[in-house]
Structures are given as structure tokens and as C-alpha cells.
Amino acid sequence: MCRAAEDSRLQWPYTARMNASPPSSVSFRQALLFWLKLGFISFGGPAGQISIMHQELVERRCWISEKRFLHALNYCMVLPGPEAQQLATYIGWLMHRTWGGIVAGALFVLPSLLILIILSWTYIAFGEVPLVAGLFYGIKPAVTAIVVQAAHRIGSRALKNKVLWAIAAASFVAIFALNVPFPAIVAAAALIGYIGGRVMPAKFKTGGGHGKAGKDYGPALIDDETPTPPHARFSWARLGHVGVAGAILWAIPMAFLTLTYGWNHTLTQMGWFFTKAALLTFGGAYAVLPYVYQGAVGHYGWLTPTQMIDGLALGETTPGPLIMIVAFVGFVGAYVKTIFGADMMFLAGAVAASLVTWFTFLPSFIFILAGGPLVETTHNDLKFTAPLTAITAAVVGVIMNLALFFGYHVLWPKGFGGGGVIGALHRLDWVSALIALAAAVALLRFKYNVIHVIGACALIGLLLKTYLV
Numbered sequence: 266m267c268r269a270a271e272d273s274r275l276q277w278p279y280t281a282r283m284n285a286s287p288p289s290s291v292s293f294r295q296a297l298l299f300w301l302k303l304g305f306i307s308f309g310g311p312a313g314q315i316s317i318m319h320q321e322l323v324e325r326r327c328w329i330s331e332k333r334f335l336h337a338l339n340y341c342m343v344l345p346g347p348e349a350q351q352l353a354t355y356i357g358w359l360m361h362r363t364w365g366g367i368v369a370g371a372l373f374v375l376p377s378l379l380i381l382i383i384l385s386w387t388y389i390a391f392g393e394v395p396l397v398a399g400l401f402y403g404i405k406p407a408v409t410a411i412v413v414q415a416a417h418r419i420g421s422r423a424l425k426n427k428v429l430w431a432i433a434a435a436s437f438v439a440i441f442a443l444n445v446p447f448p449a450i451v452a453a454a455a456l457i458g459y460i461g462g463r464v465m466p467a468k469f470k471t472g473g474g475h476g477k478a479g480k481d482y483g484p485a486l487i488d489d490e491t492p493t494p495p496h497a498r499f500s501w502a503r504l505g506h507v508g509v510a511g512a513i514l515w516a517i518p519m520a521f522l523t524l525t526y527g528w529n530h531t532l533t534q535m536g537w538f539f540t541k542a543a544l545l546t547f548g549g550a551y552a553v554l555p556y557v558y559q560g561a562v563g564h565y566g567w568l569t570p571t572q573m574i575d576g577l578a579l580g581e582t583t584p585g586p587l588i589m590i591v592a593f594v595g596f597v598g599a600y601v602k603t604i605f606g607a608d609m610m611f612l613a614g615a616v617a618a619s620l621v622t623w624f625t626f627l628p629s630f631i632f633i634l635a636g637g638p639l640v641e642t643t644h645n646d647l648k649f650t651a652p653l654t655a656i657t658a659a660v661v662g663v664i665m666n667l668a669l670f671f672g673y674h675v676l677w678p679k680g681f682g683g684g685g686v687i688g689a690l691h692r693l694d695w696v697s698a699l700i701a702l703a704a705a706v707a708l709l710r711f712k713y714n715v716i717h718v719i720g721a722c723a724l725i726g727l728l729l730k731t732y733l734v
Contacts, residue, residue: 288486291328293361293368299326300357300369304376307349307584314349314586322356323485329356330485340640343653345544346629347586350374354633359487359641362496363634370630374622377585378592382618384579385596386611392575395730403726404578405571406701407719409671411581414708416664419657428468429658432457437662440555447556447663451545454659455652462651469651499638511631515540518623531604532620534565539591539624555663557594558670567598570674577671582719588625595621675701700725 299321307314315338322328329337337359341351350373357369391397424430432454439445439453462469485491519540522533538560545553554577561567568576576593583589599617600610676698681689700722707713707721 288327291326291360291486293365296357296361296365297368297372300353300372301376303353304372304374305584307373307377311347311349311586315352318349318352318356327483327485328360329487330489330491332489333485333487333491337640340636341633344629344632344636346626346632347588350586350626351629351633354630355637358633358637359494359497366634366637367630370626370633374585374589374626377583377589378618378622380583381579381589381592382596382615384583385576385593385614385618386600388575388579389597389600389614396727399727399730400723401575401578401726402697402730403700403722403724404719405574405671405675406697407704407722408574408578408581409668409675409701410704410708410718411715412577412664412668412671413705416661416668417709419664420661423654423657423661426468428461428465429654432655432658433662433665435662436659437665440663441666441669447553447559448541448545450659450663451656454655458652458655461655466651469654493641497638497641499642503638504635507631507635511627511635515624515627518620522620531565531567531599531602532617535567535595535598535617535621536624538565539595539621540628542591543625543628553588554590555667555670557591558667561594561598565598567594568601570670571678572597574671574674578719581715589622591621591625592618595619672701696729 303317303321307317319334323331323334334356337355338348338352341348341355344351350370353373354366354370358366361368388397392401420433424433436450436454439450440447458469519533519536522530522536526533528534542553542556542560545556558570558573562570562573573594576590576597577587579593580587580590595617596614599605600614603610603613604617605613676694677689677692678694679692681692704718704722707718708715
């Protein structure tokens with residue numbers, strides 16, 4: 266609830282907060298402490314993270330109005346990359362210039378990176394210990410159910426007519442049966458949307474956004490009619506400076522890796538691969554996961570399918586963007602390949618995790634710092650384009666393929682084998698199937714929190730591995 270005082274113990278009624286005055290200013294230190302706190306409590310995926318920011322920044326602290334918050338959010342939804350992290354970067358930039366945006370975006374990610382480095386090391390070093398193995402035995406079926414839930418959630422919002430259903434079905438067939446690379450699917454969907462938006466525009470008007478502001482939480486520091494601050498006004502010179510700076514920040518580490526280790530070295534290829542992944546994350550992390558497993562598992566062999574599933578489970582249970590699973594991929598890939606030698610396996614993993622995080626999130630900062638001034642030239646809500654609507658539809662089919670991929674490796678850990686349907690049923694891990702079914706019911710029917718479902722399934726897996734299996 267919006268108020269001038271920052272004492273979270275107070276609970277003002279609505280009429281009182283409508284009469285509250287916004288804070289006269291917010292110091293850089295105050296903002297830094299909030300962004301640091303947010304980095305440690307940002308559970309629940311993008312929806313939960315955006316909800317936390319709305320409650321804190323719009324309703325409670327009065328730092329930004331509802332309309333300006335949604336205006337920034339709708340821009341972030343159009344971009345590739347994690348929209349919650351980009352929204353934090355945008356608001357930090359709007360309040361405290363470039364360094365405000367950098368601090369806000371970085372602190373949204375760094376706690377998750379540190380936690381995932383520790384968890385990744387624990388997993389790869391002690392994964393065979395019965396305690397850890399039991400926990401993951403229950404978590405893996407839950408992850409399969411979570412991916413199904415993601416497909417349902419995105420599909421129910423995106424597939425509003427037969428044309429979009431057909432795009433989703435075609436993308437599923439393309440990636441499942443024809444093994445078409447994910448970037449090609451995105452490009453084809455964008456082309457279909459571009460053409461379809463002109464031939465049949467009514468079919469491509471269901472895309473995105475988070476709507477218009479519907480509530481007034483009282484006056485805010487950055488209010489509806491607050492003039493755009495000087496640093497947020499567009500200029501071609503500033504756009505050029507940001508673009509050049511971004512190119513340099515990408516080129517220096519990439520050149521260093523190439524010259525030091527060679528183009529085909531694991532670290533160099535990770536930097537290049539996750540740069541491409543960062544530009545394909547339309548629709549959230551679940552959309553790019555198929556591309557990540559195609560490359561990290563199938564092409565490069567940095568980790569196994571089972572490890573990929575386990576990494577997603579770790580990503581679901583830590584704060585920060587789900588796309589932070591890239592840190593797990595980098596850690597495991599470098600650790601297993603002992604790129605720095607057998608005596609420095611942890612260092613190799615930590616360096617790789619940090620490196621891929623840099624290349625994955627650098628474009629997000631550039632998009633905000635370069636595009637923010639353009640967005641601030643108007644305070645009208647942005648609209649999703651027809652190509653993005655088609656891409657979102659295609660993403661649904663891609664995520665369903667991901668669910669099948671996970672389901673196969675979890676429910677048939679030894680493969681189908683021979684014997685047709687009877688043989689497949691014989692090799693089915695029925696315990697994992699029942700856990701997956703229970704998790705799906707809990708998520709889809711009873712709307713339980715993802716963290717709670719993972720925790721319950723982990724406990725069930727531990728008990729089963731300890732006493733029954």
C-alpha cells in the first residue's frame with residue numbers, strides 16, 4: 266500500500282494512503298538496499314517477481330505510479346530476455362540514471378548466481394549421495410509437471426483462435442518430429458505473424474501486454490504526469506554511446522577467450538552460444554530452454570538430459586530469473602570437462618557460470634539503457650506486434666515438446682526398449698509417474714505454489730528412496 270513512510274509494519278487503510286504524500290526523494294543507497302533485498306526474495310518466476318515489485322514500488326513505497334509501472338512492463342514484455350529483471354533495470358535507470366539501472370539489474374541476478382554456484386557444486390560433487398539422490402528422485406517428476414503447467418498457462422493466454430493453434434501445432438511438429446532448430450522456428454513464426462498481421466489482422470490481435478492501469482494507489486515519486494528526467498530523454502548521441510559501450514563489453518571478453526583459448530574451446534563456445542540464447546528468449550525462460558538443451562545437451566554435450574532436468578529443478582527453487590539455469594549449465598559443463606585441470610574443477614565451474622551469466626544478461630541491459638529513452642517519449646501503453654503474437658503461439662508448441670523430453674527421461678530412465686507398448690509400460694517408472702501426476706493436479710487443479718510442490722515432491726522422493734525403492 267502506497268505511503269510516504271517506509272515502515273513496513275504500518276498498514277494504512279485505503280483512504281489514508283490516498284492522502285499520503287510521495288517520498289520527496291529516494292537516495293541511491295535506499296534504492297540499492299531495496300534491489301539487494303529483491304534479489305534474495307524474488308521467487309515465483311516472472312509473475313511472482315513482477316507482483317513483488319508492484320507491491321513494493323507502487324503500492325507500498327510510492328516510488329512509481331501504476332501507469333508508469335505498466336508502461337515500463339509492457340516494453341519489457343516485447344523484448345527478448347527476462348522481463349522481471351529488465352523491469353527492475355528500467356525502474357532503477359529511471360530513478361538513478363545509468364548506474365541505477367545497472368545496480369538494479371545486477372542485484373536481481375547476482376544472489377541467484379552465487380546460490381546456484383553453490384548448489385551446482387553440491388549437486389555435481391555429491392549427487393550420488395543417497396540423501397541428494399532421494400531428493401532429486403522426487404523433484405524430477407515435479408519438474409515435468411511444472412513444464413506442462415507452463416505450456417498450459419502460456420497457451421491459455423496466447424492461443425485464442427484456430428490460426429494461433431495451428432502455429433503452435435506446427436512448431437511442435439517441427440521441433441519434435443523434424444528436429445528443426447529453435448531459432449528457425451522463431452524466425453518462421455515471426456514471418457508468419459508479419460504477413461498474417463496484414464492479411465488477417467484480427468487473428469493476430471491477442472498478443473501480450475499487462476493491460477491498462479486500473480487502480481490509483483495515491484501520489485508517487487514518479488507519477489503519471491511527472492516529466493521525464495533529463496537523463497531519460499532520447500538523443501541519437503546517447504543511443505550511439507550505449508550501443509558502442511554494449512558492443513565493447515561483449516567484444517572484449519569474447520576476444521580474450523578466443524585469443525587465449527581458441528574459438529573451439531568450451532568457454533568460448535559457451536560465450537557465443539549463450540549470446541545467441543539471450544536474443545531468443547521471447548516468451549520467457551521456458552521458451553528458450555528447448556534451444557538450450559538442443560545445444561548444451563545434443564550439440565556440445567556439456568551435460569546429460571538428466572542433469573538438464575535437475576538444473577531446471579534447482580532453477581525453480583532459487584530466487585531470480587528462471588533463465589539462471591544457464592549458470593548451472595555453465596558450471597556443470599566446465600566442471601565435468603575439467604577445463605582448468607583436475608585440481609581446479611570448482612574454479613572452472615564458477616568461472617563458466619559467471620561467464621555465461623554475463624553473456625546471457627548483457628543484451629538485457631543494452632535493450633533497457635538504449636531503448637528506455639524511446640519508451641519515455643510517450644506514456645501510452647505499448648502493443649505487441651503481430652510477429653510477437655505468432656512467436657508466442659509457436660512457443661507453446663516448443664514447450665510441449667520440452668515437457669515430452671523431460672517426461673521421457675524421467676518416466677523411462679532406461680528408455681522404451683523393445684516390445685512396443687507392453688514393453689514401454691513394463692519399463693515405466695510408475696512411482697515417478699504417480700509423483701508427476703500428483704504434482705500436475707496440485708499445480709493445475711489446486712493452484713499450489715511451485716516451491717511448495719517441489720518441496721513436497723522432494724520429501725516424498727527422499728522417503729521412497731530411503732524406505733521403499
